[in-house]
Each structure stands twice: as structure tokens, then as C-alpha cells.
Amino acid sequence: MIAAALISPFGAAGVAQAAPVALAAPTQTQAPSAATVTAVDWLSDRRVALWIESPSMGTPIQVQLLLARDWNINPAAVFPSVWMLDGLRATDQENGWTAETDAESYFADKNVNVVLPVGGQSSFYSDWVDQDNGKNYQWETFLTKELPPILETSWRTNQTRGVVGLSMGGTAAMFLAARNEGFFKFAGSLSGMLTTTTLGMPQAIQYAMADAGGYNSKAMWGAPTNDLWAQHDPYLLAEKLRGVSLYVSSGNGVAGPYDPPSGIPGVSSNYAGMGLEILSRLTSQTFATKLNKLGIPAQVVYRPSGLHTWEYWQFELKQLWPQLASSLGVEVDKPSCSVSGAIGNASGANSWLGDCLTAEYNVAGGRAQDFRFGRVFFNADAGAQVVAGAIGGNYQGSGGPAGPLGFPTTGEFGTPDGRGRGNAFQNGMIYFTPQTGAHAVRGAILDEWARQGYEGGPLGYPVLDEVPTPSKPGAVQGFEIGAMYHSPDLGTHSVQGMILGKYGQLGWENGSLGFPKTSEIGPIKDGGR
Structure with missing residues (x-):
């Protein structure tokens, strides 16, 4: 059937198509937790989106991964992970760390898998007591129970983990580490609210949640008198953070180098960002004082200026990396590498690839080398060619040189209409x-x-990869304006427009017409086709 194939990113009949077996492209699995990967979308050669059916939330949750530097060169290795939590205004399309910062390119040379949950606006990444706005938030269960088996079974991730969050995510990073002892070796809060029960904080959180999506904090942890508020308060949970490597930072609400001026010295026109960062500073200081009294070490950074904005969190990510790397047992800086020969010539002609991340290594039938923004493949017949970006992702997902496409024979080129690349x-x-x-x-x-x-x-242009027809020998591929069918007996033909619509009504290739024997013919009498 082509109907589902044309409207679903998951292939014919809406079922996710497993990538050909290859070390570079893990297949979908059933996790022991019963969470199920329903779709895999390779966004680049080292960035992949998973859609995971969450039993606790009853809906697919997107999680994106930035794969470790040595993912390709060392296909037997497993890696520590860094979990990056978003802010209160998290969207269902992309985690803010990749949408708003250079985290993707920054982590390209780090030997960790980066885990990026997508969605969870106003959720505080916690298990809620009630549904709200059509959401059944059970984020703590998803993150700590349902997701880990999938990462460990299919995505070469070990149990050495760190978590970093900003704003809402900073609060969650601390209480998740405390509530799940031993789960995270590192927890970093960037501009988090690190007390949730002190005077006025439940009301401030309620106001912020109502502003970010219209959520009610009572659906999260009940009324402020409910003990669930205390059970998610980093300040009250501080003792449980003993043994975790901790990093806490915040600005002070005074306009800094990244903030729009208001005309008044030290005051920004971003009044909301100013107020939120003042609140973060006050609660972070209270939390840090508690840690000090308990004798729990923490790296605490109070910036001399700055508001509640992404530019500062991008800066802080780079400041905390050495401590995070040490806690995970990975090197801070990438090992030295060099380029030479045909691969060196190809990378030199495409300087946008950036610096090398690995040495050259063997792949089936040739050689490859990884760079910050893509890869170069070499084969004696095809020469050295660059593959990068979304095209590199599709290639990686299909198995790379070991898959059905073989080696690249050209670099990336623009199409004549100016719309596409190939x-x-x-x-x-x-x-x-x-x-x-x-x-x-x-x-x-x-x-x-x-x-x-x-x-x-x-x-x-194609809108789907080729998939087998579900009930008869053959294949189908969706395009912008129709579909192309292949039958071993009848050959390959396209169907489009109103004819495609009628073909669908009659049951596609499983209906009375079977596979097409010709592509569309016309024009014929009276302008018909």
C-alpha cells in the first residue's frame, strides 16, 4: 500500500523500516522496559532521532543522540553519556541545546554519547500526579527506567552518565541525581531554581508554568503543601548528592555582554530574563550554602553579570566540560590526528569539513576519516569523496559503504533547480x-x-526511501507528486495525481488492478490522461 508510505515518515503501512544490518546503524529493538523504538531518523552521520513509545506516558517520545567521536572508528566500543535537559519552553521539535547553541559541533570531538530528550514543556522532567493540557507527563520514569535499556542495548551506551540542565532542566538535573542515587556521576545546573519549597517559590513556579504553555503546577506535584514538592526540592535532597560531581552556575540579573540594553546602565530590556536570573542566583546561593554545610564539594560559579539566556549557558557548558569529562573518565581534549593522501586532498578542497576527529580507518572495501562536519570515504574505484549533513545521515542509516549504496562517487552537488543537493x-x-x-x-x-x-x-524529489510492498513481491517509493512502483514481472512505473488517488481507493497493488504496467500516458482525447 502506498497511502501510508506517502503520509508517514516511517515507510509503507506506517511501520518503521529497520536499517540494513551494519555496525554504524543499530537496528530497532524491544527494550526490557517494554519501551519500543518505533522510528529512527539519521539527521547526520553522528546525529540520530529516535521515536520511543513510552508505556508510562502512552505516547511516542523523541530522543536525539549525538554519537561519540569514536563511534565509527571503533565499532565495538561503548561510551559514557551526557544527558542535556532543556528549559521551561522546551518544544516538541528539537532540544534547545542543539537549536540554540553550538553543542552539536562542540561535542563532535568528545568521546561521549549525548542524550537529548525532546519535549517536556514545563514538565520539570518529573512524574506528574495528573494530566494537563493533554499531556501525561511521566518523565522521570521514562528517563530513568524506560530509556536506559534502549541506549545500552542498541546504542552502545554504558551506565556512566552525567546530566546538565538549564533553568527548569537545571532544577531537574539536581533532583533526578538525588532521587536516583548512583544513576548520574555528574550533575550540572545552569541558572536552575535550586529550592522549590522556600517562601514564594511554588507561586513563582506556578506563574512560570502558566506562562510557558498554560500548565498548572497542581497537576505536577499537587498543592504546595503536598509532600511531593519537598521530594523534588534540590535543597532538601542535598544530602543524597554526596558522591556526585556537582557544578552550579548563575548570573546575577545585571545586563552583560549578551543582553539587549535598555538605556539604563546595568539594566536590560529583557525584564523577564533579568528576574529569572535573579531568582536563580538567590536559590543557587541557598543551595550552595547547604552543600557547604554538609561538606559536599561543588564547583560553584557566580557570573558577575548576565541574564537568563542561551548565550551564557553555551559559555558555561564549555567551562564545565573538564569537570564533566573527569567524572565520566574520558579525556578533555581530542587526541591528535592528521590528514594525508587522497582523503587529505579531498578534505583540503572542502575546508568547511573542519578539523579531523579521527585518524583514517578501514571500512568495507576502502578507507574513511571523520571530520567535525562530515566524513571522507576512499575506494580505489570511486576515489576520495565527501559525504556530510542530512545526506550523510541517510547514508549512515543505510549502512554506509557496507550498505546497498556502496561508496560515494561524487561529492555533494547542487541540483539544477536550486532547491536541492545530491x-x-x-x-x-x-x-x-x-x-x-x-x-x-x-x-x-x-x-x-x-x-x-x-x-x-x-x-x-523523493519524500521516502524505497520500501518493499507489504503483500506482494515488489517495491514502492514516494515522491513529491506521486509514487514509483517496481514489480519483478511488470517493471517500474509511476502513478500520480488523480489516477493515484483512484488507485488508492481501489486498494493499491493489492486491489483489482494490481501493479501498474505503464507510467501515466497522455495527453489523450479531450485533454485526458
Whole structure:
């Protein structure tokens, strides 16, 4: 059936298609917790989005991973992880750490897997007592019970973990580390609210949650007199943080180098950011004082200026990294590497790749080397070629050189219409546009698509990779303006427009018409087709 394939990013019949077996592309698994990976989307060669059906929340949760520097060069290795928690205005599209900072490029040379939960606006990453705004938030259960088996079983992640959060995420980083003793070796709060029960704090949290999505804090932890508030208060849980490497930072609400001026010295026009950072400073000081009284060491950084904004959190991430790296047992700086030969020539001609992250290493049938913003592959027949970005993600997800596409035979090129980009491979091509994403076209479907004029033909760009037809031998691939079917008996033909709609009504290839025998013919009499 093509209907689901055309509207679902998961392939025919809405079912996620497992990547070909390859060390670089883990397959979907059933976690012991019963959380299930329902879809995998490779966004680049080392950034991947997982959609995980959460039993506790009853809905798919997106988690993105930034894979460790040595993911490709050392396919047997497992890695520590850094969990990055978002702020109160977290969106369902992307974690703020990748949307608002340079965390993706910064972690490219770090030998850790970075775990980026997506969503959870106003949730404080906790288990709520009631639903609100259609959300059944059970984030603590998801993060500490459902997600770890998936990471450990399928994504080469060990049990050495650190957590860093900003604002709401900073509060959560501390109480999650305290409530789940031994789960995190490091906890970092950047501008977090580190007391939740002191005078006025429940009311301040309620106001902030109402402003960020219209949530009610009573659905989270009940009325302020409910003991759940105390059970999520980092200040009251401080003793349970003994043995965790701690980092606490905040500004002071005075306008700093990244803040829009108001015309009054030291005062920014970002009044909300000013107030929130003052609140963070006060609660962070109270929390740090408690740690000191308990004899629990912590790195505490009070910036001389700065508001509640991403530029400061990006700065603090780089300041805390040496402490975080030490707690996870990884090196602070990447090992030295160099480039040479054909791969060196290709990287030199594409300086945007950035610095090398690894030495050259063997892949099936050739060599490869990783760079900050992509990879270079070498094969005696294809030469040295660059693959990067979303195209690199699709290639990685299909198994790289060991997969059906083989080695790249060109670098990335622009398409004639100016909309898209492409790479050619030994056994196919990958095309990308911002609207359609990156998708491979190969075999008989590529031959027919090429005959019709590639992306300039009647079908436009691919919107899905090729998938098997579910009930009969064959394959189908969705394009912007139709679908291409392949049958071993009838060949490869496209169906589009109103004819495609009628074909769907009749049951696609499983209906009375079966597979198409020709592509659309026309115009015929009276302008028909």
C-alpha cells in the first residue's frame, strides 16, 4: 500500500523500516522496559532521532543522540553519556541545546554519547500526579527506567552518565541525581531554581508554568503543601548528592555582554530574563550554602553579570566540560590526528569539513576519516569523496559503504533547480531538500526516475526511501507528486495525481488492478490522461 508510505515518515503501512544490518546503524529493538523504538531518523552521520513509545506516558517520545567521536572508528566500543535537559519552553521539535547553541559541533570531538530528550514543556522532567493540557507527563520514569535499556542495548551506551540542565532542566538535573542515587556521576545546573519549597517559590513556579504553555503546577506535584514538592526540592535532597560531581552556575540579573540594553546602565530590556536570573542566583546561593554545610564539594560559579539566556549557558557548558569529562573518565581534549593522501586532498578542497576527529580507518572495501562536519570515504574505484549533513545521515542509516549504496562517487552537488543537493554513489543516489529531507533512490526506480527527468520530471524529489510492498513481491517509493512502483514481472512505473488517488481507493497493488504496467500516458482525447 502506498497511502501510508506517502503520509508517514516511517515507510509503507506506517511501520518503521529497520536499517540494513551494519555496525554504524543499530537496528530497532524491544527494550526490557517494554519501551519500543518505533522510528529512527539519521539527521547526520553522528546525529540520530529516535521515536520511543513510552508505556508510562502512552505516547511516542523523541530522543536525539549525538554519537561519540569514536563511534565509527571503533565499532565495538561503548561510551559514557551526557544527558542535556532543556528549559521551561522546551518544544516538541528539537532540544534547545542543539537549536540554540553550538553543542552539536562542540561535542563532535568528545568521546561521549549525548542524550537529548525532546519535549517536556514545563514538565520539570518529573512524574506528574495528573494530566494537563493533554499531556501525561511521566518523565522521570521514562528517563530513568524506560530509556536506559534502549541506549545500552542498541546504542552502545554504558551506565556512566552525567546530566546538565538549564533553568527548569537545571532544577531537574539536581533532583533526578538525588532521587536516583548512583544513576548520574555528574550533575550540572545552569541558572536552575535550586529550592522549590522556600517562601514564594511554588507561586513563582506556578506563574512560570502558566506562562510557558498554560500548565498548572497542581497537576505536577499537587498543592504546595503536598509532600511531593519537598521530594523534588534540590535543597532538601542535598544530602543524597554526596558522591556526585556537582557544578552550579548563575548570573546575577545585571545586563552583560549578551543582553539587549535598555538605556539604563546595568539594566536590560529583557525584564523577564533579568528576574529569572535573579531568582536563580538567590536559590543557587541557598543551595550552595547547604552543600557547604554538609561538606559536599561543588564547583560553584557566580557570573558577575548576565541574564537568563542561551548565550551564557553555551559559555558555561564549555567551562564545565573538564569537570564533566573527569567524572565520566574520558579525556578533555581530542587526541591528535592528521590528514594525508587522497582523503587529505579531498578534505583540503572542502575546508568547511573542519578539523579531523579521527585518524583514517578501514571500512568495507576502502578507507574513511571523520571530520567535525562530515566524513571522507576512499575506494580505489570511486576515489576520495565527501559525504556530510542530512545526506550523510541517510547514508549512515543505510549502512554506509557496507550498505546497498556502496561508496560515494561524487561529492555533494547542487541540483539544477536550486532547491536541492545530491550525492552519487556506486549503486544509487541520495537527494535532499529542506522540505523533503534526504532520501536514497536506487536500482530500477532510479533508472525510471532518471528516464523521466530526475527531480525535474513529473514526480519531483523523493519524500521516502524505497520500501518493499507489504503483500506482494515488489517495491514502492514516494515522491513529491506521486509514487514509483517496481514489480519483478511488470517493471517500474509511476502513478500520480488523480489516477493515484483512484488507485488508492481501489486498494493499491493489492486491489483489482494490481501493479501498474505503464507510467501515466497522455495527453489523450479531450485533454485526458
